Amino acid sequence: MSRAKKRHSPEGKTSGSGKRASSAGKSGNPLPGAFPPAPPTRRDWIRVYLTGAILLVWIVFLAVLAGFTGRWQ
Numbered sequence: 001m002s003r004a005k006k007r008h009s010p011e012g013k014t015s016g017s018g019k020r021a022s023s024a025g026k027s028g029n030p031l032p033g034a035f036p037p038a039p040p041t042r043r044d045w046i047r048v049y050l051t052g053a054i055l056l057v058w059i060v061f062l063a064v065l066a067g068f069t070g071r072w073q
Contacts, residue, residue, distance in 0.1 A: 040048075
């Protein structure tokens with residue numbers, strides 16, 4: 001558990017700040033509709049999967065908590 005946290009926490013911090021900086025620079029595109037959107041990078045996929053994993057863990061945690069409190073009995 002601690003190994004996963006150690007691996008993901010620096011990645012999440014850099015991807016959040018780097019995303020804002022790159023999207024701000026992208027807004028000055030000379031031809032807005034001429035080019036297709038850029039394909040997702042590896043950092044984008046890491047962020048998507050990390051967000052999905054966090055949501056899944058949160059849902060499982062709430063389900064286990066509801067089971068322990070006897071709400072579904």
